[in-house]
Amino acid sequence: MGACTVSPEHPHVAVTSEDRARFEALVNEHLDSLYGSALRLTRNRTAAEDLIQDTFLKAWRSFRTFQTGTNARAWLYKILMNAYIDSYRKSSRAPELVDHEDVGDFYLYAKAQESDEYRKAGDPEEILLSKIMDADVKSALEQVPEPFRAAVILADLEEFSYREIAGILDIPIGTVMSRLYRGRRHLQRLLWDYAKRAGYVNGEQSNASSSTSP
Amino acid sequence: MSGVDCNEVLQRLWTYLDGEADETICHDLEVHVQECLHCRQHADFEVKLRKLVQSKCRGERAPQQLRADLARLLSSLP
Numbered sequence: 001m002g003a004c005t006v007s008p009e010h011p012h013v014a015v016t017s018e019d020r021a022r023f024e025a026l027v028n029e030h031l032d033s034l035y036g037s038a039l040r041l042t043r044n045r046t047a048a049e050d051l052i053q054d055t056f057l058k059a060w061r062s063f064r065t066f067q068t069g070t071n072a073r074a075w076l077y078k079i080l081m082n083a084y085i086d087s088y089r090k091s092s093r094a095p096e097l098v099d100h101e102d103v104g105d106f107y108l109y110a111k112a113q114e115s116d117e118y119r120k121a122g123d124p125e126e127i128l129l130s131k132i133m134d135a136d137v138k139s140a141l142e143q144v145p146e147p148f149r150a151a152v153i154l155a156d157l158e159e160f161s162y163r164e165i166a167g168i169l170d171i172p173i174g175t176v177m178s179r180l181y182r183g184r185r186h187l188q189r190l191l192w193d194y195a196k197r198a199g200y201v202n203g204e205q206s207n208a209s210s211s212t213s214p
Numbered sequence: 215m216s217g218v219d220c221n222e223v224l225q226r227l228w229t230y231l232d233g234e235a236d237e238t239i240c241h242d243l244e245v246h247v248q249e250c251l252h253c254r255q256h257a258d259f260e261v262k263l264r265k266l267v268q269s270k271c272r273g274e275r276a277p278q279q280l281r282a283d284l285a286r287l288l289s290s291l292p
Contacts, residue, residue, distance in 0.1 A: 020288075035275075036272060049283075108263065109255075133266060138270060157267075
């Protein structure tokens, strides 16, 4: 109704300083979290920075069609994920989809319960968590193959709902769930390996400390 | 006692913890997890693990240079 309504036949209305100010506010509000996700996705600072520039360039171009009041964060993440998937397809990287045997949903919990060492030491779950605390969790997450890693990042780090993730990735909710759960199972298995490596202070694993001594 | 057994609860535990369980079963899951130590321990562990992963993998800050580059890029765009 107001003077601000842009009719679709006239998309080339001049950009106002208000538009710029609104867009800058969006950049400031969401840059850190988008950058963090870009880093976990690309696993590389330069690639993450390129991805972010690409994302905001595309976001600015379609900013006119973005309605204030709708979910800006989900809108930006959709652009980020599209740009990421595009760059990913273009690169000659070998497909990451090397899927190992699947494990159950509660792999780590089961591993903690099975461990005689943890059980003897008291609360096995807490001991395992403290070992994971000492491990390189970022690297473990970055080892989760695509497309499962993206689902874990969007759900577990960015806390988008299943419905929002379905919109961001343009996939059905059922696919969101299967990717997410598969991603979590991958992550748990990786965390177990990382925690084992990080946690050895006693010589339980003989070959871990028996490197060449002069 | 609630109308779901441990198998059903564990099958839906991630969906439940994500706040995405179907409304019709959500209450039953909640009651079961409160009353059943076995399922509650699973749930507590998954929640703690999620928080740990968040604490280690979130909180990145975009580099100042990127911020500056973006500002320059955006101001140059029509």
